[in-house]
Amino acid sequence: MSGGETPHPPPFAPVAPAPPLAPAPPLASGPGGPEALRPLLATVLDALAAGRTARGGPLPAGGPDTVTARVTTALGDALPDTGDPDALRTLVHTLAAGAADPADPLCAAHLHCPPLAVAVAADLAASALNPSLDSWDQAPAASALEAAVARALARTAGLADALVTTGGTESNQLALLLAREAHGSGLRLVHGANAHHSLPRAAWLLGLPEPAVVPAPGGTLDPAALDHTLRTLPGPLLVAATAGTTDAGLIDPLPEIAARCAAHGARLHIDAAYGGGLLFSDRHRHRLTGLEAAHTVTLDLHKLGWQPAAAGLLAVARPGELRTLHQRADYLNAADDTEAGLPDLLDRSPRTTRRPDILKIAVTLRTLGRTGLGALVDQVCARARELAARTAEDPRFELYGRPVISTVLFRPAGATDDAVAAVRRALLHQGRAVLGRARLDGRLWLKATVLNPHTRPDDLAHLLDLVARAAPVELAERSTPG
Numbered sequence: 001m002s003g004g005e006t007p008h009p010p011p012f013a014p015v016a017p018a019p020p021l022a023p024a025p026p027l028a029s030g031p032g033g034p035e036a037l038r039p040l041l042a043t044v045l046d047a048l049a050a051g052r053t054a055r056g057g058p059l060p061a062g063g064p065d066t067v068t069a070r071v072t073t074a075l076g077d078a079l080p081d082t083g084d085p086d087a088l089r090t091l092v093h094t095l096a097a098g099a100a101d102p103a104d105p106l107c108a109a110h111l112h113c114p115p116l117a118v119a120v121a122a123d124l125a126a127s128a129l130n131p132s133l134d135s136w137d138q139a140p141a142a143s144a145l146e147a148a149v150a151r152a153l154a155r156t157a158g159l160a161d162a163l164v165t166t167g168g169t170e171s172n173q174l175a176l177l178l179a180r181e182a183h184g185s186g187l188r189l190v191h192g193a194n195a196h197h198s199l200p201r202a203a204w205l206l207g208l209p210e211p212a213v214v215p216a217p218g219g220t221l222d223p224a225a226l227d228h229t230l231r232t233l234p235g236p237l238l239v240a241a242t243a244g245t246t247d248a249g250l251i252d253p254l255p256e257i258a259a260r261c262a263a264h265g266a267r268l269h270i271d272a273a274y275g276g277g278l279l280f281s282d283r284h285r286h287r288l289t290g291l292e293a294a295h296t297v298t299l300d301l302h303k304l305g306w307q308p309a310a311a312g313l314l315a316v317a318r319p320g321e322l323r324t325l326h327q328r329a330d331y332l333n334a335a336d337d338t339e340a341g342l343p344d345l346l347d348r349s350p351r352t353t354r355r356p357d358i359l360k361i362a363v364t365l366r367t368l369g370r371t372g373l374g375a376l377v378d379q380v381c382a383r384a385r386e387l388a389a390r391t392a393e394d395p396r397f398e399l400y401g402r403p404v405i406s407t408v409l410f411r412p413a414g415a416t417d418d419a420v421a422a423v424r425r426a427l428l429h430q431g432r433a434v435l436g437r438a439r440l441d442g443r444l445w446l447k448a449t450v451l452n453p454h455t456r457p458d459d460l461a462h463l464l465d466l467v468a469r470a471a472p473v474e475l476a477e478r479s480t481p482g
Contacts, residue, residue, distance in 0.1 A: 028127070028128040028130075029128050029129050029130070033128060037128065040088060041124075043088050043089050043092075044088065044092050046089070047088070047089045047090075047092035047093040047096065048092060048093075048096045050093055050096075051092065051093040051094070051095065051096025051097040051098075051099070052096055052097075052101065054093070054096075054097040055096065055097045055098070055099065055101070055431070056431070057104065057106070057431045057432060058100065058101055058104035058105075058106040058107035058431070058432075058433060058434050059099075059100050059101075059107065059428060059431040059432075059433075059434050060097060060098045060099070060431050061429070061430055061431030061432075062429070062431070063428070063429045067098045070094060070097070070098060071094055071098060074090050074091060074093075074094035075091070075094075100112070100434055101114075102114040102115075102451065102452065103452060103454075104434075104452075105452050105454065105455040105456070105459035105460075105463075106432070106433040106434065106459065106462070106463055106466070107433075107434040107452075108433075108434060108435060108436075108448040108449050108450060108451070108452070108463070109434045109435050109436035109447065109448075109449065110436055110449060111246065111273075111274055111300075111303040111304075111449055111451070112449075112451070113302060113303060113304070113305070113306050113307075113451040113452075114306065114451065114452050114454075115302075115306055115307055115308040116306045116307070116364060116368075118363055118364060118367050119306065119307050119308055119360040119361075119363065119364045120308055120360070121363075122359050122360040122362075122363035122364070123308050123359070123360045125359065126142075126355060126356045126357070126359045126360065127355075129356075130355070131355070131356045132353045132354060132355070133146060133164075133345055133348070133349070133354040133355070133356060134332055134345055134346065134351075134352045134353055134354060135332040135333065135345060136342045136343045136345065137342070139345075139356060142356035142358070142359065143343055143345055145356070145358055145359065145362055146164055146348070146356065146358040149358050149361060149362045149365065150162040150163065150164055150313060150358065152365075153299065153313055153315065153361075154313070154315040154316070156279050156370075157272075157276065157279060157288075157291055157292070157297050157299065157315045158291055158292025158293075159292070159294070159296075159297060159315040159316060159317045160315075160316060160317055160318070160319050161315070161316055161319040161322070162299070162313040162314060162315040162316065163313065163314045163316070163322070163348055163349055164312070164313055164348075164349070164354070164357055164358055165310070165312035165313060165314055165349070166309075166310040166312055167273070167300050167302065167309065167310050167311075167312035168196065168198060168271065168273030168298050168300045168303075168312060169196075169198040169202075170312060170314075171271075171273065171298035171299070171300070171312050171313065171314040172196065172198045172199050172202050172240075172269075172271055172298055173198065173202040173205065173206075174296075174314045174350070175202075175240075175269045175296040175298065175314060176189065176199070176202045176203060176206055176208065176238065176269075177202075177206060177324075177325075177350075178295075178296060178316070178321050178322075178324060179238045179267050179269065179295070179296070180206055180208060181321070181324040182267075182321055182324075183236035183238070183267065184236065185207065185208070186209065186236065187208055187209075187236045187237070187238055188208065188209045188211065188212060188233060188235075188236070188237055188238070189203045189208060189209075189211040189212070189237075189238050189240060190211065190212045190214060190226070190229055190230070190233070190237055190238065190239045190240070190266070191211055191212075191213060191214065191221075191239070191240040191241075192213070192214050192215075192216040192220070192221030192222075192226075192240075192241070192242065192252065193213050193214065193215055193216040193221075194216035194219055194220060194221060194242055194245045194247070194250065194252075195240055195242055195271065196242065196245075196246055196271055196273070199211070199240050199271065212229055212233060214226050214229055216252075218250075218441075219245060219247070219248050219250040219440055220242075220245075220250050220251070220252045220253065221241060221242070221252040221253070221257065223253055223256040223257060223260060226239065226257060226260055227260050227264075230260060230261070230263075230264035230266055231264065235264075235265065235266070236266075236267070237264070237266040237267065238266065238267045238268075238269060239257065239260075239261050239266050239267070239268050239269070240269045240270075240271060241254060241257045241268065241269070241270045241271070241294075242270070242271045242272075243270055243271065243272035243274070243275035243276065243278075243287075243288055243291065244271075244272060244273065244274025244275025244276070244304075244404075244405055245274070246274065247407075247409075247438035247439070247440060247447065248400065248401075248404075248407055248409055248438060248440060248447075249274060249275075249403060249404050249405040249406060249407030249449070250404050251275055251287055251288075251404055251405070253290075254270065254288065254289060254290025254291060254293075255289055255290040255293075256290075257290070258290045258293035258294070261293075262293070267295050268293060268294045268295055269294060269295060269296045269297070269298075270290075270291055270294040270296075270297045270298070271298045272288065272291060272297055272298055272299055273298045273299065273300035273303060273312070274300070274303050274304060274405065275287070275288060275304070275405055276288070276297070276298070276299040276300065276301075276304070276305075277301070277303065277304025277305050277373075277377055278304070278377060278405065279291075280370050280373040280374040280376075280377055281374040281377040281378050281381075282371075282374060283374070283378050283381075284377060284378070284381060284405075287404070287405075294317065295316070295317050295318065296314060296315065296316050296317070297314070297315040298312070298313075298314060298315075299312065299313040299314075299315060300312045300313070301313070301361055301364075303451070304377060304380075304405070304406070304451065305361075305364070305373070306364070306373075306376065306451075306453075307360055307361060307364065308360060310357055311357055311360065311361055322347050322348070323347055325346070325347045325348070325349070325350060326344075326346055326347040327346045327347075328346075329346065332345075332346060332352075333345070333346050376453045379453040380406045380450045380451055380452070380453055380455070381403070381405060381406050381450075383406070383450045383453075383455050383460065384403040384405070384406040384407065384408050384448075384450040385402070385403060386457060386460060387403075387408045387448060387450065387460045387463075387464075388401075388402055388403050388408045388410075390460055390461065390464060391408065391410045391464065394464060395413060396412060396413060396464070396468045396471075397410050397411065397412060397413055397464065397467075397468075398410060398411050398412075398413045400440060400445050406449060406450040406451060407447060407448070407449045407450075408447070408448045408449075408450070409438055409440065409445040409446065409447055409448075410445065410446055410448070411443070411444070411445050411446055412467065412468065412471040412472075415471060415472070417443060417444040419471065419472055420437075420444045420445070420446060421437065421444060423446065423467060423470045423471050424436075424437055424446060426470045427466060427467070427470050430470075432466050432470075433463055433466050433467070435447060435448055435467070436448075436449065446467065448463065
């Protein structure tokens with residue numbers, strides 16, 4: 001070979017013809033997608049209905065061992081040599097029969113909402129089209145939709161822009177990350193004793209100093225104790241307040257906290273994963289006064305927003321801080337592509353592959369409007385107050401306090417903490433009701449989180465009767481009012 005000549009690659013070896021293949025399974029999108037999905041959707045809907053009937057309540061009866069045995073039987077070999085064409089029906093039926101159904105009024109343990117049908121339908125479209133929001137050429141319309149809707153929700157909260165997240169935990173972690181990048185690795189988190197566990201965990205994950213914990217007497221952060229902490233600790237400091245605690249749905253005194261942060265030059269993050277839904281309600285949004293003073297706010301519409309998980313956001317007051325998330329990957333956001341006008345999406349999340357969770361949110365907002373969503377918020381808050389009133393009037397029970405959002409804490413009167421825990425587990429094992437638990441003021445309480453706008457007064461009465469019947473005999477025999 002003479003100098004400067006380019007060597008030619010060797011020729012490919014002959015390739016034997018591939019054996020004939022069975023027809024490939026149909027795809028969810030493309031020309032045949034809708035027709036391929038129609039019979040499968042009918043199968044899924046029938047299996048959901050049959051599974052719900054088989055379950056017969058808000059939770060499968062029998063406890064973990066019984067549920068696991070049923071799943072094991074239905075699943076069989078998880079990766080068989082030969083496929084089963086009836087697997088969709090079998091496994092959806094099994095999942096529905098073994099589900100904790102948030103659409104059942106007696107399933108009220110957690111911030112686990114029943115999703116709106118229109119949001120689930122939109123989520124189906126997102127799954128079928130399968131955009132990925134890490135580059136414009138994978139999600140042209142979805143990226144434009146996300147930018148517009150996220151910004152609109154941020155402005156509803158009094159901030160400038162928002163990122164879509166998987167929920168409150170990721171939003172809180174991002175809030176700490178943005179604060180650390182703005183103020184340095186010496187940033188110290190200050191949070192109330194009532195804060196969500198994801199906040200101190202995020203500080204640990206990010207290598208920040210041990211957080212300072214401020215007392216939260218009565219379940220809300222004490223502004224006077226916060227003021228003392230801000231005066232005595234060296235900066236920089238990030239204060240995390242809560243608008244809707246997980247255990248009792250309480251809201252910290254946001255205006256007072258914001259004022260103290262401003263006075264001491266501390267950055268403010270507000271975790272409104274639960275309470276943020278009050279923004280839609282004319283009747284209740286005043287409870288979130290002070291939200292607009294935050295640097296970052298966590299929102300989560302798969303709680304008080306009736307979205308299928310995941311539907312979280314982190315709203316930010318200073319969009320320029322999002323540049324700290326930016327990465328350059330030539331196959332996703334080459335500089336010349338960006339200069340030519342293709343949007344660069346890698347500063348919108350620390351994740352790479354991201355599904356378009358914004359679609360279901362956008363469809364819900366447009367379908368119901370702010371007043372429609374506000375009416376749902378008002379409905380569940382009113383039902384929670386009604387449950388609290390019934391509990392306060394019933395000598396079989398003790399009420400923790402008037403609900404602030406839609407969480408009601410109560411316990412059988414005269415019961416020990418062990419008895420309260422046993423009542424909850426008995427109802428779970430029987431599949432009769434799903435209640436949570438919360439420890440406040442040194443005592444264990446049953447927790448009912450009302451997120452189902454279809455809950456009726458009769459459902460509330462039935463829930464209390466179930467708890468009373470599950471309580472020790474001497475407590476259950478107490479007379480009811482009237």
